[in-house]
Amino acid sequence: MTRRALLVQPAFPIPPKSKNHKDFLPIGLLKLGAWYKSRGWDVKLVYGNTLELNFIPNHILVTSLFTYWSEYVVDSARYYKGLFPKAKLYVGGIYASLLPDDCKKRTGADEVQVGVHPQAEKYEADYSLLDEKLDYQILHTSRGCFRRCSFCYTWKIEPEFKGLCSIRDKIHKNRVVFYDNNLLYNPCVKDLLSEMAEMRVNGKPVHYESQSGFDGRLLVKDSEIALLLKAARFENPRIAWDHGLRDAPHIKKQIALLVHAGYKAKEIYVFMLYNWRMPFKELEQKRRLCWQWGVQIADCRFRPYTQLYDHFDSRVSQTSKDYFIHSRWTDAEVKSFRRNIRRQNICVRMGFSYYHPALERKTHPDRQTAFELLGQPRAVVDATLDEVWHPESKHSSMREMPTSKEAQTQPSSGDMKYQLPMSAGSRPRKPLSSERIRLDSLQSHIPR
Numbered sequence: 371m372t373r374r375a376l377l378v379q380p381a382f383p384i385p386p387k388s389k390n391h392k393d394f395l396p397i398g399l400l401k402l403g404a405w406y407k408s409r410g411w412d413v414k415l416v417y418g419n420t421l422e423l424n425f426i427p428n429h430i431l432v433t434s435l436f437t438y439w440s441e442y443v444v445d446s447a448r449y450y451k452g453l454f455p456k457a458k459l460y461v462g463g464i465y466a467s468l469l470p471d472d473c474k475k476r477t478g479a480d481e482v483q484v485g486v487h488p489q490a491e492k493y494e495a496d497y498s499l500l501d502e503k504l505d506y507q508i509l510h511t512s513r514g515c516f517r518r519c520s521f522c523y524t525w526k527i528e529p530e531f532k533g534l535c536s537i538r539d540k541i542h543k544n545r546v547v548f549y550d551n552n553l554l555y556n557p558c559v560k561d562l563l564s565e566m567a568e569m570r571v572n573g574k575p576v577h578y579e580s581q582s583g584f585d586g587r588l589l590v591k592d593s594e595i596a597l598l599l600k601a602a603r604f605e606n607p608r609i610a611w612d613h614g615l616r617d618a619p620h621i622k623k624q625i626a627l628l629v630h631a632g633y634k635a636k637e638i639y640v641f642m643l644y645n646w647r648m649p650f651k652e653l654e655q656k657r658r659l660c661w662q663w664g665v666q667i668a669d670c671r672f673r674p675y676t677q678l679y680d681h682f683d684s685r686v687s688q689t690s691k692d693y694f695i696h697s698r699w700t701d702a703e704v705k706s707f708r709r710n711i712r713r714q715n716i717c718v719r720m721g722f723s724y725y726h727p728a729l730e731r732k733t734h735p736d737r738q739t740a741f742e743l744l745g746q747p748r749a750v751v752d753a754t755l756d757e758v759w760h761p762e763s764k765h766s767s768m769r770e771m772p773t774s775k776e777a778q779t780q781p782s783s784g785d786m787k788y789q790l791p792m793s794a795g796s797r798p799r800k801p802l803s804s805e806r807i808r809l810d811s812l813q814s815h816i817p818r
Contacts, residue, residue, distance in 0.1 A: 374414070375406045376427035376457070377499070378450060380442040381418030382435055397508045397549065398463065399433050400495035402487060407496065415499040419449045427457045434463030434473065438673050438680035438694070447477035462487065467527045468675045485527050486513065494540065506545035511537055511562055515552040517585075519612065521646060523675050524551045535561060544571050548580045554588040554595060563598035575603060583608030583641055583668075586624035596631040607633055608668060610641040611656060614648055618659055625663055635664035636718050642711075645696045646672040650703035654765065657710060661761040666718050669711040671704065672696065684708070706765065714761045724751055725759040 377399040384394060396415075403413045406429075414425050430450045434443040443465055451459050462483035466473045470482045491513075497504060512533035515524045528551065535558035556562065569576040586609035589596050599607065607628050611621045621640065628638055640660055644653050660667050673680060673694045682693040688701050695701055713725040720729070723744055728734035736755060743751045752758055759765075 372410065372412050373428045374412045374425060375403070375429045375431060376423075376425060376450065376454075377403055377413065377415040378430060378432040378446050379415070379417050380432065380434075380439075380446040382439050382442050395495075395500075395504075395508055396433055397495050398487070398490070399431065400497060400499055401490040401493050402431055403499045404493035404496040405487075405490040408493065413496075413499060419446055423453070427454055430454060430457045430459045432459070432461045432477070432479075434461060434465035436673070436680075437465045437468055437675050438677045440465045440469075440473070440476070440678045443473070444476045447479060451478060464527070468523055469678075472678070485529075505543060506547055507541075507543040508547050508549055509537060509540055510534075510550055511548060511553060511559075512550050512556045516555055517552065521612070521643060521672060531555065533558060536565060537562065538565055538569070541566075541569055541576060542571065544574050544576050546576055546578050548578065549582070550580065551582055552585050552588075553580050553582075554585050559595065560598060563595070563602045566602040567598070577603045577605055579605050580608070583610060583639070586610065586621065589624050589627050590620070593627050596627040599628075600631040600633060606637060606639060608639040608641055610643075612641070612643050614652060615655055615659075618656075622659075622663060625665055636666065638665045639668045640665055641668045641670055643670050643672055644707050645694070645699050645704050647696070647698060649698050650700075650707060653707055654710070657707075657714060658762060658764075661714055661718070664718060666715045667711045669708050671708070710759075710765055713759050717761050723760075724748075725761070726755055726757055728755075 377396075379396045379399060399415060403415060406413050411428075412425075414427075416423065430447075432443060432447045432450070434440065443461065443463075447459060447461055451457070458480045459478065460481050460483060461473055461477050461479040466479075466482050467484045470484050473479065474482045495508060497507070512531065514528035514531035515522075516531055518525055531552075533556035550556075553559065566576065566578060584599070584607060589609070609621070609624050609628075611617060625635065625638055625640075629635055642653065642656060642660075644650075657667065671682075677694045680693045682688070684705055689695070695704060716722065716730065717725055722729060726736070726740045728736040728740035731737065734740075740755060743754060748760065
């Protein structure tokens with residue numbers, strides 16, 4: 371009798387419009403599916419708690435994402451174990467790897483997989499398990515990261531850096547998204563980038579993106595890498611500004627290297643960690659510098675890996691009982707900063723000199739006036755319109771209700787970068803980018 375494996379991605383609250391979450395795929399589960407199939411098992415992938423399931427499994431494999439979404443993991447694990455009490459239950463992923471004892475206790479798992487599953491890691495993801503046909507694929511050129519940042523837990527899950535020197539035979543799509551934790555640290559990175567530049571699929575060039583961004587310090591160490599990234603058609607380059615203002619000259623130099631290589635400043639993103647040790651005032655200074663440099667910001671809200679819930683809601687005032695608020699931050703500051711980032715990014719992308727709700731709402735009564743005033747002196751704009759927001763200005767943390775558009779984009783734009791902890795969601799969306807844990811590794815942690 372053929373044995374069956376049920377792969378479960380809980381109904382994580384991935385926001386539908388989040389740029390950095392839009393490319394999430396449960397790669398770990400897809401690799402596990404390929405491994406199980408290679409051994410003759412029937413495999414099925416489900417999302418959330420499915421009521422009608424004509425599939426009785428021998429193994430149930432539940433993936434976990436960030437520790438602060440643990441409640442979704444517990445809910446799905448208990449749900450499917452209740453439906454199929456005779457099946458063996460496995461749980462893996464970020465939460466399972468960082469807090470295995472808590473995971474085992476709360477889910478009732480027969481086994482908790484810590485770290486990357488060694489057998490499944492040898493297989494390519496089986497995209498046939500998905501409901502939809504994708505025009506991209508997820509790859510790794512490496513696992514692990516040599517850095518030991520205090521806010522990041524990648525090294526706990528992938529303690530050893532391992533890299534490939536060729537991925538030519540792994541590329542099958544014209545769009546590839548890398549889930550590497552530190553892609554540029556690979557000793558073979560120049561050879562890999564040259565290889566990528568030459569790749570064609572169906573006669574067309576392949577385009578690439580690194581969801582977790584690039585280690586900017588390694589760009590500075592060897593400036594040729596920026597040129598190779600551009601030649602290889604890497605899009606939306608991201609670097610990180612994790613620390614204080616003292617690093618501003620270094621960040622500016624990293625941006626300059628990417629611009630020299632051929633990227634437009636507005637195509638570049640700077641990961642910025644907030645709700646952490648640096649206060650709101652200093653983060654606002656960093657934000658204004660990014661405005662001067664013409665780059666966008668991927669804001670990453672910090673949560674410690676011991677945080678087991680996150681009920682953040684940008685529409686209302688909250689306390690630390692709802693979500694993690696650092697002792698140096700307030701709820702108002704957290705929400706003001708992420709709102710400022712969103713408005714500034716719109717200005718950078720669109721070339722606006724100021725932000726006003728009318729610029730993004732077609733039915734706003736001041737829409738025509740707002741566009742006509744773009745490029746006009748600030749005094750004229752302020753005298754004509756209410757609700758004007760200027761990126762170059764200092765902004766306080768006074769509580770301000772978000773616009774209807776802003777209220778729809780709940781999570782921070784860069785929450786995938788860090789599992790501070792750091793992302794899954796309902797259905798898989800297209801690939802791209804808090805604790806610096808990069809998605810997949812974090813998912814191929816399940817059973818044998």
